Amino acid sequence: MPRSRLIALVLVLSGLAVAAFAWHQRKLLQISAVVRAAVSPLPDLAMWPPEYAARVRGATAAANRIEQPLEALSELACLYHANALYREAQQAERGLHALEPKNAQWAYYLADTCQNLGDMEGTRTFLEETLRLAPHYPVTRLKLADLCLKQGLTDEAIHHYEWRLTLVPNDPYAQLGLARIAEQRGNRAEALRLFEIIVRTSPNFPSAHSMLAELYAQGGNEARAAEERRLGSAAGRFIEANDPFLYRLYAWNFDSYRLDAQGGSRLQVRQLEAALPFYEKAARLAPRDSLACDALGNVYLQLKRLDDARATLEAGLAVAPATPSQLPISNSCSARTSPEPECSGTS
Amino acid sequence: MAVVDLDGDGLPDVLVCDAQTNQLRWIRQYPRGVYPESTIGDVMAPGHVQAYDVYRHGRLDLLVASMGQIFPNNDRIGSVIIFENLGNGQFRRHVVGEHMARVADVRGADLLGNGVTQLVVGCFGYDQGETLWMENHGDWKFEPHVVNTQSGPIHTPVADFYGDGRLGFASLISQEWEEIHLFDNLGGGKFKDTIIWGSTNEDYGSSGLVEADINRDGRLDFVYTNGDAFDYARPGPRPWHGIQWIENLGSHRWAFHRVGDFPGAYGPSAADLNGDGFVDLLAVSTFNDWSNPKSVSMMAWINDGHEHFTPVPLASTPTHLLTTAVADMDGDGVPEIITGGFHAYPPYDRMSRVLLWKRK
Numbered sequence: 133m134p135r136s137r138l139i140a141l142v143l144v145l146s147g148l149a150v151a152a153f154a155w156h157q158r159k160l161l162q163i164s165a166v167v168r169a170a171v172s173p174l175p176d177l178a179m180w181p182p183e184y185a186a187r188v189r190g191a192t193a194a195a196n197r198i199e200q201p202l203e204a205l206s207e208l209a210c211l212y213h214a215n216a217l218y219r220e221a222q223q224a225e226r227g228l229h230a231l232e233p234k235n236a237q238w239a240y241y242l243a244d245t246c247q248n249l250g251d252m253e254g255t256r257t258f259l260e261e262t263l264r265l266a267p268h269y270p271v272t273r274l275k276l277a278d279l280c281l282k283q284g285l286t287d288e289a290i291h292h293y294e295w296r297l298t299l300v301p302n303d304p305y306a307q308l309g310l311a312r313i314a315e316q317r318g319n320r321a322e323a324l325r326l327f328e329i330i331v332r333t334s335p336n337f338p339s340a341h342s343m344l345a346e347l348y349a350q351g352g353n354e355a356r357a358a359e360e361r362r363l364g365s366a367a368g369r370f371i372e373a374n375d376p377f378l379y380r381l382y383a384w385n386f387d388s389y390r391l392d393a394q395g396g397s398r399l400q401v402r403q404l405e406a407a408l409p410f411y412e413k414a415a416r417l418a419p420r421d422s423l424a425c426d427a428l429g430n431v432y433l434q435l436k437r438l439d440d441a442r443a444t445l446e447a448g449l450a451v452a453p454a455t456p457s458q459l460p461i462s463n464s465c466s467a468r469t470s471p472e473p474e475c476s477g478t479s
Numbered sequence: 480m481a482v483v484d485l486d487g488d489g490l491p492d493v494l495v496c497d498a499q500t501n502q503l504r505w506i507r508q509y510p511r512g513v514y515p516e517s518t519i520g521d522v523m524a525p526g527h528v529q530a531y532d533v534y535r536h537g538r539l540d541l542l543v544a545s546m547g548q549i550f551p552n553n554d555r556i557g558s559v560i561i562f563e564n565l566g567n568g569q570f571r572r573h574v575v576g577e578h579m580a581r582v583a584d585v586r587g588a589d590l591l592g593n594g595v596t597q598l599v600v601g602c603f604g605y606d607q608g609e610t611l612w613m614e615n616h617g618d619w620k621f622e623p624h625v626v627n628t629q630s631g632p633i634h635t636p637v638a639d640f641y642g643d644g645r646l647g648f649a650s651l652i653s654q655e656w657e658e659i660h661l662f663d664n665l666g667g668g669k670f671k672d673t674i675i676w677g678s679t680n681e682d683y684g685s686s687g688l689v690e691a692d693i694n695r696d697g698r699l700d701f702v703y704t705n706g707d708a709f710d711y712a713r714p715g716p717r718p719w720h721g722i723q724w725i726e727n728l729g730s731h732r733w734a735f736h737r738v739g740d741f742p743g744a745y746g747p748s749a750a751d752l753n754g755d756g757f758v759d760l761l762a763v764s765t766f767n768d769w770s771n772p773k774s775v776s777m778m779a780w781i782n783d784g785h786e787h788f789t790p791v792p793l794a795s796t797p798t799h800l801l802t803t804a805v806a807d808m809d810g811d812g813v814p815e816i817i818t819g820g821f822h823a824y825p826p827y828d829r830m831s832r833v834l835l836w837k838r839k
Contacts (some may be wrong), residue, residue, distance in 0.1 A: 282677025
């Protein structure tokens with residue numbers, strides 16, 4: 133190859149490399165600018181567990197550096213969202229949605245923050261965006277349906293509930309919505325039919341039992357009403373539909389109220405093993421919180437882990453000796469974990 | 480709690496549902512500025528009182544919602560009680576409904592347009608509950624008609640919301656529903672149930688609903704608080720707690736306006752608090768973070784006349800306030816605020832029962 137051509141080739145390649153580097157740097161700067169705008173000022177972290185405060189500070193600092201700002205902003209969004217700091221979460225999620233517009237998770241989280249801030253229009257906008265990005269994520273349809281129902285848009289609500297049923301056949305949440313609309317429209321027979329289907333296909337769904345009880349009572353069938361009331365109460369409290377996007381946030385949860393609530397909703401439906409990690413984390417984060425010890429000790433007790441229950445309840449008593457509820461339970465654990473006395477006589 | 484001139488002496492009195500003594504109490508103002516208190520009658524866990532002349536005999540009777548028990552319970556232990564006003568401070572007790580889901584509200588209204596008082600009742604219950612109206616068959620006999628089968632009704636304000644000359648009623652339904660329903664009066668005892676607003680946050684914590692014409696357009700709007708945390712393991716504030724104005728746009732249309740955040744918000748009232756002719760909003764907090772001495776327990780939102788509201792903290796102590804009323808108690812043309820406290824969980828260091836607040 134003639135020397136002149138070689139020089140030209142080297143120059144072209146060098147130019148391309150410089151251009152690529154410049155493009156990359158420019159892109160990084162653009163990303164960095166969006167990320168910086170998405171990072172809110174640090175909230176007051178004085179009342180939070182030290183581990184949480186450290187992670188928020190770390191993610192905030194990392195998001196303001198030029199390397200891997202997306203990862204840092206993502207961490208920050210999850211830390212805020214999972215712990216109900218919704219205004220800060222929303223700011224971060226808006227940035228993430230702008231940088232990753234095809235990622236349905238950010239649109240969905242934005243819908244959730246809007247919902248928790250009482251912004252129903254925003255909720256609807258971002259749920260529709262999620263639906264466009266991830267049309268088969270089933271809970272989006274349900275949330276849109278519920279939102280329409282609560283805004284009085286019953287025809288739209290029916291459309292979304294029916295879609296939800298194609299994605300999750302026999303889904304009690306969608307059937308509950310359709311039954312409520314039927315009842316609202318005065319179609320008592322249809323409502324009754326749908327509630328009866330729900331209690332047959334999803335016997336642990338409390339709301340359907342409760343509303344069916346009311347319909348039976350109105351129809352004068354007190355015996356069946358009483359039975360449905362009993363079944364409704366036995367089924368525990370209403371829990372929200374399965375939502376993997378939101379479940380991902382549990383790993384970032386440091387808020388004892390939310391840990392209690394998440395553990396509690398599983399306890400209500402007797403999912404003791406599933407409830408346990410929430411209570412364990414709450415007690416780990418707040419070892420001097422007698423309520424957290426009390427709650428965890430009670431879960432251990434129900435799981436028949438009596439040594440753990442006793443140790444946890446005694447730890448709670450050490451923090452707050454006057455707590456009345458722990459003492460008899462702790463004593464009962466002690467009694468039940470003591471060696472059985474040997475039998476010395478004969479029968 | 481309700482403010483009303485019960486004995487017709489020209490001085491407003493205060494009626495108090497006292498869930499600690501399980502009594503309906505009368506704080507009678509007589510003479511002006513003096514407030515002796517007496518018992519009207521026993522009511523298990525009274526939740527709401529309204530003064531209403533049921534049989535048009537010229538005296539205000541007292542309609543009382545009896546929950547049976549304030550804290551969560553699914554048993555049918557609620558009742559509707561009317562204290563018939565016999566005059567001279569004497570009352571006769573009539574239990575007009577019993578074995579009901581816990582009753583949180585009862586209002587009197589001529590729903591049929593025939594001059595006869597019917598009742599609107601919110602049965603909170605727990606797992607089960609309902610909203611119903613009770614048809615008056617005379618001689619203190621009432622027959623229930625259920626219009627909605629969702630548990631958790633808290634307040635059931637009655638008014639002619641659509642200006643058609645017929646009284647309808649609303650039901651603020653909490654529990655997992657978090658909805659405001661309006662029951663449009665179709666005549667002949669028929670009501671059309673419409674959801675005018677609802678939150679998809681099943682933990683929204685609906686806590687109070689009152690009707691008022693906020694923007695002076697001749698249509699009654701709603702002021703709505705959400706801040707309830709009664710059945711949480713850890714009662715306390717949540718970031719979505721606050722106050723909102725549900726605007727009546729006419730033609731059966733409503734618009735939701737978030738007015739402001741207020742952790743633990745309860746007991747909304749609407750009144751011109753600063754005398755500028757515009758309707759301001761007021762609420763108290765039952766579930767704020769009381770470990771922080773700066774947490775606000777009473778807040779006003781001052782209306783600039785264009786329904787832009789400026790929050791004004793009014794008090795941080797006492798804590799755990801549950802209910803409000805606004806009235807010109809001393810007749811000087813300046814409204815006073817009356818609050819009721821509910822101290823069901825700690826701390827127990829800044830407590831109150833019924834307070835009269837005068838403007839400085």
